[in-house]
Amino acid sequence: MKRNGNLLTVTLALAILFFAGNQAKGQTTWVAPASANSLKNPGSCDAATLKAAKTIYTSTCAPCHGAKGKGDGPAAVALNPKPADHTSKAIQGESDGSLFWKLSEGKGAMQAYKTQLTDKQRWSLICYLRTLKK
Numbered sequence: 620m621k622r623n624g625n626l627l628t629v630t631l632a633l634a635i636l637f638f639a640g641n642q643a644k645g646q647t648t649w650v651a652p653a654s655a656n657s658l659k660n661p662g663s664c665d666a667a668t669l670k671a672a673k674t675i676y677t678s679t680c681a682p683c684h685g686a687k688g689k690g691d692g693p694a695a696v697a698l699n700p701k702p703a704d705h706t707s708k709a710i711q712g713e714s715d716g717s718l719f720w721k722l723s724e725g726k727g728a729m730q731a732y733k734t735q736l737t738d739k740q741r742w743s744l745i746c747y748l749r750t751l752k753k
């Protein structure tokens with residue numbers, strides 16, 4: 620009986636560690652609907668657009684995503700899951716439409732920016748995200 624009790628304790632402890640470990644990685648699989656891939660930027664990523672986007676990024680996104688987009692902004696410490704690393708292969712590998720959709724809809728700590736920023740501003744941020752490639 621005693622032995623079974625210990626075994627149960629060990630099993631529970633392992634299960635908790637496993638769960639905590641997965642949480643600590645702070646990675647989720649956030650997949651935009653397939654239809655998002657067909658969204659196209661109606662504007663261009665010219666110098667003026669990138670400059671304006673950088674201003675928005677620095678004030679609005681950097682607190683969580685970091686000044687260079689690495690997901691290491693000051694507010695990131697308290698967040699789980701962690702803000703995405705915009706320089707990562709995974710994010711850079713996504714379509715513009717998918718990133719635009721996520722930025723518009725939000726998830727968890729990240730709000731739905733379709734109510735905060737215009738379409739033009741959100742597309743400009745997608746242009747800017749592409750400059751953060753490693």
Ligand code: HEC
Pocket residue numbers: 646647648649676679680681682683684694698700701702703710713718719721722726727728729730732744
């Ligand atoms: C309050 C913190 C916070 C702010 C501010 C914030 N984000 Fe996020 N963002 C997150 C978190 C957390 C995630 C990860 C959500 C998840 O995977 O559950 C995320 C994910 C994303 C993703 C999706 C990455 C993927 O999985 O493909 C994009 C794109 C993104 N953010 C862009 C932005 C942009 C651009 C801004 C500024 C307009 C911004 N975020 C502002 C916290 C934030």
